[in-house]
Amino acid sequence: MRKSSCRRGGTPEDIRMKNEEEASERPDNTAFTQQQLPAWQPVLSAGIIIPGFLIIGLAFLGIGIALFLTSQTIQVLEMDYTGVEKDSPCFRCTSPSNQTCTCEVTFSLSTLFTGPVFFYYGLSNYFQNFRKYGVSKDDYQLTGDTQYFKSPRDVCFPYAHDSKNNPIVPCGAIASSMFNDTFELYQIINGTKKKVPLDGKGISWWTDYNIKYRNPLPVNGSFASAFDGTVKPINWPKAAYELDLTDPNNNGFLNQDFLVWMRRAALPQFRKLYRRITEGDYATGLPAGNYSLTVYYNYPVLSFDGRKKVVFSNVSWMGGKNDFLGIAYLVVGSLCVVMSVVMLIVYAKFKFSDDDDA
Amino acid sequence: CFSSSAAAHIGVGISGQEGIQAVLASDYSFSQFRFLQRLLLVHGRWSYLRMCRFLCYFFYKNFAFTMVHFWFGFFCGFSAQTVYDQYFITLYNIVYTSLPVLAMGLFDQDVPEQRSLEYPKLYEPGQLNLLFNKREFFICIAQGIYTSVVLFFIPYGVLSHATQSNGVPLADYQTFAVTTATALVIVVSVQIALDTGYWTAINHFFIWGSLGTYFTILFAMHSSILFNIFPKQFHFLGSAHNTLGQPVVWLTIALATVICIAPVLAFRFLKLDLKPQLSDTVRYTQLVLQKKQKPCGRVGRGVGGG
Numbered sequence: 001m002r003k004s005s006c007r008r009g010g011t012p013e014d015i016r017m018k019n020e021e022e023a024s025e026r027p028d029n030t031a032f033t034q035q036q037l038p039a040w041q042p043v044l045s046a047g048i049i050i051p052g053f054l055i056i057g058l059a060f061l062g063i064g065i066a067l068f069l070t071s072q073t074i075q076v077l078e079m080d081y082t083g084v085e086k087d088s089p090c091f092r093c094t095s096p097s098n099q100t101c102t103c104e105v106t107f108s109l110s111t112l113f114t115g116p117v118f119f120y121y122g123l124s125n126y127f128q129n130f131r132k133y134g135v136s137k138d139d140y141q142l143t144g145d146t147q148y149f150k151s152p153r154d155v156c157f158p159y160a161h162d163s164k165n166n167p168i169v170p171c172g173a174i175a176s177s178m179f180n181d182t183f184e185l186y187q188i189i190n191g192t193k194k195k196v197p198l199d200g201k202g203i204s205w206w207t208d209y210n211i212k213y214r215n216p217l218p219v220n221g222s223f224a225s226a227f228d229g230t231v232k233p234i235n236w237p238k239a240a241y242e243l244d245l246t247d248p249n250n251n252g253f254l255n256q257d258f259l260v261w262m263r264r265a266a267l268p269q270f271r272k273l274y275r276r277i278t279e280g281d282y283a284t285g286l287p288a289g290n291y292s293l294t295v296y297y298n299y300p301v302l303s304f305d306g307r308k309k310v311v312f313s314n315v316s317w318m319g320g321k322n323d324f325l326g327i328a329y330l331v332v333g334s335l336c337v338v339m340s341v342v343m344l345i346v347y348a349k350f351k352f353s354d355d356d357d358a
Numbered sequence: 359c360f361s362s363s364a365a366a367h368i369g370v371g372i373s374g375q376e377g378i379q380a381v382l383a384s385d386y387s388f389s390q391f392r393f394l395q396r397l398l399l400v401h402g403r404w405s406y407l408r409m410c411r412f413l414c415y416f417f418y419k420n421f422a423f424t425m426v427h428f429w430f431g432f433f434c435g436f437s438a439q440t441v442y443d444q445y446f447i448t449l450y451n452i453v454y455t456s457l458p459v460l461a462m463g464l465f466d467q468d469v470p471e472q473r474s475l476e477y478p479k480l481y482e483p484g485q486l487n488l489l490f491n492k493r494e495f496f497i498c499i500a501q502g503i504y505t506s507v508v509l510f511f512i513p514y515g516v517l518s519h520a521t522q523s524n525g526v527p528l529a530d531y532q533t534f535a536v537t538t539a540t541a542l543v544i545v546v547s548v549q550i551a552l553d554t555g556y557w558t559a560i561n562h563f564f565i566w567g568s569l570g571t572y573f574t575i576l577f578a579m580h581s582s583i584l585f586n587i588f589p590k591q592f593h594f595l596g597s598a599h600n601t602l603g604q605p606v607v608w609l610t611i612a613l614a615t616v617i618c619i620a621p622v623l624a625f626r627f628l629k630l631d632l633k634p635q636l637s638d639t640v641r642y643t644q645l646v647l648q649k650k651q652k653p654c655g656r657v658g659r660g661v662g663g664g
Contacts, residue, residue, distance in 0.1 A: 035404075035465070035467070037465065037558040037560070038558070038559075039465075039467075039556045039557050039558045039561075040557040041467075041555060041556055041557070041645060043641065043642055043645055044626055044627045044630055046627070046631075049623060049624075049627045053620070053624070056616060056620070060616070063609070067609070116525075118525040120527070127437075128531075129435075129531055130435050130437045131437040131438050131439035131440075132437060134531070139589045139590045139593055140589060140590065143589050205526065205600055206596070207582070207596025207599070211582050211585065211586075211596070212589075212596065263530045265527075265531065266518075266531040266533070266534035267433055267514065267518050267534075269518065270518075270527070271519075271527050271529065272527060273525055273526055273527060276525065315521060315523060315524070317523055318523070318605060318606050319520050319521040319522055319523055319525075319528065319604070319606050320521035320525070322516065322606070324515040324519070325520075325606065325613070328515065328516075329609075332616055332617060332620075336620060339620070339624050343624060343627055343628065346632065
């Protein structure tokens with residue numbers, strides 16, 4: 001119920017003051033506070049969507065064709081050498097008693113394998129992306145910080161100390177499981193073996209080699225002395241400072257194979273670059289003929305049902321052979337074109353039916 | 359009057375000569391009864407619209423972000439390995455995707471205020487709970503899950519056999535992380551761009567700024583400066599340069615974006631044609647009217663009376 005209150009009009013000063021009070025209590029009348037900022041209001045109009053879908057569809061079709069054709073020109077040769085079957089060349093190396101075993105895989109090329117040829121090793125059913133495996137390394141050790149040589153970080157457990165409690169350098173599961181099969185490639189010409197030179201420089205990332213991983217400084221002029229008081233990882237045949245005694249730029253933590261291994265893979269089937277074939281008679285590629293690959297089989301994978309393979313491949317502007325990308329682009333491009341036609345039909349039907357109604 | 363305020367969804371008090379008791383007990387208060395019309399038809403309606411779009415987008419972007427880990431679990435031995443860099447996970451919801459959706463939640467308008475008052479029937483979706491209910495919620499979730507499938511399996515299919523043009527394989531964890539994270543940020547940014555119906559300068563600034571901030575922070579964190587200070591924290595050194603310098607990676611990101619966004623665009627366009635809502639019709643009519651009036655000298659203001 002409204003209480004009635006008599007209000008007189010008031011003097012002119014009262015009215016002016018009342019107006020001023022009202023004015024000061026009024027909310028701001030700016031575009032922001034009144035929600036009237038200038039704005040672009042897009043509408044999904046047919047004139048933009050349908051041609052847009054068509055253009056994207058055609059562009060994707062074009063890119064897909066280019067990718068697919070490029071991918072078809074790339075040559076790939078994969079050979080599984082794990083030795084699971086009894087008649088495979090490396091079967092005798094799978095029994096655990098043969099620790100350093102050599103086996104020979106022969107293959108033949110019917111046409112020239114265009115160079116530069118890239119030589120990969122591949123592993124499957126190998127989970128480098130496992131979380132506890134991935135954190136098991138000491139980044140400080142790997143930057144050459146000798147303070148952490150003597151006391152590796154706890155995440156490296158159980159690969160931080162050996163049975164006599166000596167610190168392991170480099171510690172951790174990733175370093176400890178480093179791939180240690182080595183390969184030599186020979187071309188068989190008239191019954192004699194001719195060695196194919198393999199180039200292992202620059203197979204890792206530039207930032208890994210130059211910034212991320214650093215060797216410890218030599219002590220008294222000796223690089224090996226920097227590792228005094230530590231032991232090598234248990235599974236390694238040689239210590240870190242002996243990884244490549246012929247080239248000091250490839251020794252210790254800067255060893256290219258070590259860096260390639262430490263860059264862990266995202267998926268359980270992966271390939272890692274081993275060497276490049278770019279030198280000598282094979283700079284233009286591997287000519288047709290018979291070849292023999294000598295495998296120094298050290299790395300056991302059968303206990304977890306893994307497989308090892310070697311892959312030879314050449315590359316193009318888009319990298320190695322990748323049918324998936326080309327096919328995906330073709331499929332998506334054609335779907336976009338089909339969708340634009342469907343939308344055009346629907347729009348035309350709707351528009352004309354609307355005109356008929358009107 | 360206290361009991362009626364408690365029973366209703368919203369309590370509105372009129373501050374007047376009787377005093378301010380009703381005002382103190384209410385959610386909204388104003389001085390004249392006629393303002394109730396604007397409160398409901400303009401502000402209430404916009405608030406409902408903004409809230410529903412905000413909620414749907416929020417669920418979508420978080421499902422798209424998180425479910426990628428579910429799919430990755432099948433391929434990493436269910437070890438709870440994250441697909442993304444830990445700093446990306448921290449910054450995704452705080453920095454990269456928070457401001458655009460906030461701007462949409464504050465400024466979005468489907469129909470200008472004069473039209474809202476002219477067509478009270480526009481208030482109906484709010485009364486009927488049409489813009490966000492169980493069905494709409496499940497659609498948002500499904501879209502998020504679909505996006506996560508695309509965002510994981512497209513990089514999976516491409517990068518598992520891809521190499522750089524210098525032969526170094528692209529299948530390493532850090533490249534995969536950067537590719538997926540970049541694709542995710544781009545896809546959800548395009549999605550908020552589609553959801554935003556009213557682009558003020560602030561929306562532009564937030565959306566493009568978030569994208570720019572993502573790339574800036576990405577390159578900063580993967581640079582050698584931060585690595586040299588904190589090697590353990592910033593161990594993604596070099597990933598941004600190596601990954602985003604490859605044409606294959608950008609082709610992957612473009613493919614994932616189109617696969618995620620094109621169905622949404624097509625669906626919305628078809629819905630506009632086949633089953634337009636009243637707000638769509640009013641909005642379209644309004645914009646056609648504005649275009650016709652522009653030569654008469656009303657430039658600059660996106661919103662104007664008809």
